[in-house]
Amino acid sequence: MDGIHDMGGRQGFGRVRYTRKARAFHADWEVRANQLYALAVRLGIFNMDEYRHAIERMEPRHYLTASYYERSLTSLATLLVEKGVVSSEELERRAQGSFPLAMPSAPGRTNVATRERFKPGDRVRVRLDFVPGHIRMPGYIRGKAGVVVGESPVYPFPDAHAHGVESQDEPTYDVRFRSEDLWPNSADPALIHVGVFQSYLERVAPA
Amino acid sequence: MPENEATVQQRIDAIQSVYDERGMKPAEGVEQLRDMAEEAWARNGARVVAKAWVDPEFRKRLIANGRDAVAELGITMPKHHRHLVVLENTPKVQNVICCTLCSCTAYTIIGLPPDWYKDLEYRARVVRESRTVLKEMGLDLPADVEIRVWDTTADTRYMVLPDQPPETRGWPEEKLATIVTRDAMIGVARL
Numbered sequence: 001m002d003g004i005h006d007m008g009g010r011q012g013f014g015r016v017r018y019t020r021k022a023r024a025f026h027a028d029w030e031v032r033a034n035q036l037y038a039l040a041v042r043l044g045i046f047n048m049d050e051y052r053h054a055i056e057r058m059e060p061r062h063y064l065t066a067s068y069y070e071r072s073l074t075s076l077a078t079l080l081v082e083k084g085v086v087s088s089e090e091l092e093r094r095a096q097g098s099f100p101l102a103m104p105s106a107p108g109r110t111n112v113a114t115r116e117r118f119k120p121g122d123r124v125r126v127r128l129d130f131v132p133g134h135i136r137m138p139g140y141i142r143g144k145a146g147v148v149v150g151e152s153p154v155y156p157f158p159d160a161h162a163h164g165v166e167s168q169d170e171p172t173y174d175v176r177f178r179s180e181d182l183w184p185n186s187a188d189p190a191l192i193h194v195g196v197f198q199s200y201l202e203r204v205a206p207a
Numbered sequence: 208m209p210e211n212e213a214t215v216q217q218r219i220d221a222i223q224s225v226y227d228e229r230g231m232k233p234a235e236g237v238e239q240l241r242d243m244a245e246e247a248w249a250r251n252g253a254r255v256v257a258k259a260w261v262d263p264e265f266r267k268r269l270i271a272n273g274r275d276a277v278a279e280l281g282i283t284m285p286k287h288h289r290h291l292v293v294l295e296n297t298p299k300v301q302n303v304i305c306c307t308l309c310s311c312t313a314y315t316i317i318g319l320p321p322d323w324y325k326d327l328e329y330r331a332r333v334v335r336e337s338r339t340v341l342k343e344m345g346l347d348l349p350a351d352v353e354i355r356v357w358d359t360t361a362d363t364r365y366m367v368l369p370d371q372p373p374e375t376r377g378w379p380e381e382k383l384a385t386i387v388t389r390d391a392m393i394g395v396a397r398l
Contacts, residue, residue: 007330008307008358016328018344020390022321024244029219031241034319035233036222043231048287052309068310068325070215077222086225094221097213136360138307140334152290152363172361174292179335179356188338190354195361 001106001132002139004060009140009183030069037076046079049162053134054078057102078102106132108163111170112199118173122148123204126175126196134162137200140182141175145204149193150174157199170198249318251282252366253387257380259293260371269293273366277316284315290363291316294355296370296394301352303341303394304367305333306359313364317392324393334358344395367394 025031040046046054054075055063063071078101081088091099109131118124125145126137136158152172160167172195179187213221226232235243255277259266269276273291274284284291291313294302306312310325323329333340337354341347348354357365369391375383390396 005308007327009335010331011335013328013331015343016323016332016340017326018323018395020396022323024319024321025241026322028237029216031237031244032219032223034244035235035237035240036219036226039226039231039233055309064327067215068322073215073219073222077218080222080225085229091218091221091225092213094224095213095217097211097217099213099218099221136308138358138360140307150292150363152361155287155289155362172363174357174363179337183335187335188354190337190356192334193355193357195359195363197361 001056001135002130003056004058004063005056006139008138009187025069030067033069033073033076037072040076040079045083045085047156047161049134049156049158050079051075052158053105053162054082054102056134057105059100059103062100074100074102105163108133108160108165110160110165110167111157115170115198116201116203117171118148118151118198118201118203120148120150123206124148124173124175124196124201125204126200127202129200131159133159135159135200136195136197138194141177141194141196144177144182146175146177146181146194148173149176152195155197157197159197159199172197173201175201244314244319246318248315249389249392250384251277251280251315252313252317252389252392253384254280255282255316255366256368256387256392257383259368260383261380266368269368270295273364282315284313284364287362288313288315288364292357292363292365293368294357294365294394295368296397298370299352300355301341301346301348301394301397302355302357302365302367303333303337304357304359304365305329307331307334308360311359311362311364312393313366316364316366318389320393321389341395346396366392368392369398372398 154169157167
């Protein structure tokens, strides 16, 4: 989905609020949010792709104003409800107030049928895919060409894995793009590398 | 926020009570996880970097297969992190990692990500305005240094292998490990 979570390349943001030796956690409840979602993953109640997707499905106004660990606990609560562990009414009764959850999920998809194996040096293009469900393709590389620099072991295909859809595991490719190709005349020169699932890629014929 | 909305504290307490009733109990306590996340895990990465600086054969194995090489030092990664790619900085190359879609990191190697890494500003800007962002964060790179950004959009995990400061050559490995920072392994600082 082209959701609010897809932040790469968005303009209008100010300085990074950077401090040296910045903390990962600022309160005990944040540590607990992290522990409780990690435990649910370990117990097999949901997987990491479902967890990430439930964050992406948060209503955009809520997503933007929530802290990182509020997003984490919202995803956790949403999935506990969707998996039938607890009802939303029960959560609200225990929390003594309203408990905002993420929006419902749209359908997922399985792997692309015509996948190709690539090797370092191959030129590839990111397919013009628009899907309503989970996808790990940041919008800023859609339709863009780059060069393969690495291949990973196979992983569950997120577009399926986040939705309980059958699929085959597939490798991801580290693809190198030029920032000037991604945002012509509108980026600092750099090489931008993105981990791209095989299903998102097609070969670019040599010129 | 609606007037009757539960606070985050109330919401996490509500979830916790559901867990308690079902006997779902985290293996480690809050303090233990905090220490692992912010201290112990980042020390793992520092050990890896120091070893790579003093042992050229280890460095080669680390670049070839990061996951296997860190296992030699007794460092494990979660099952779903099947691949660790180690990015070598040189005087002319600066690697920097990010996750524009969420906040993925090789957390057992470099620690759980700091707050700014998860903020909207870093995620939005570092891919498009890398040099500007690094400069704002205190890393003003000479114009001839190439910047390579790595967006952690899949389950491959990255760590930056900082360039060893020349004045530390000959130091023992344990002492070298003390100068390696999490931010240098993310790539927003040089040592």
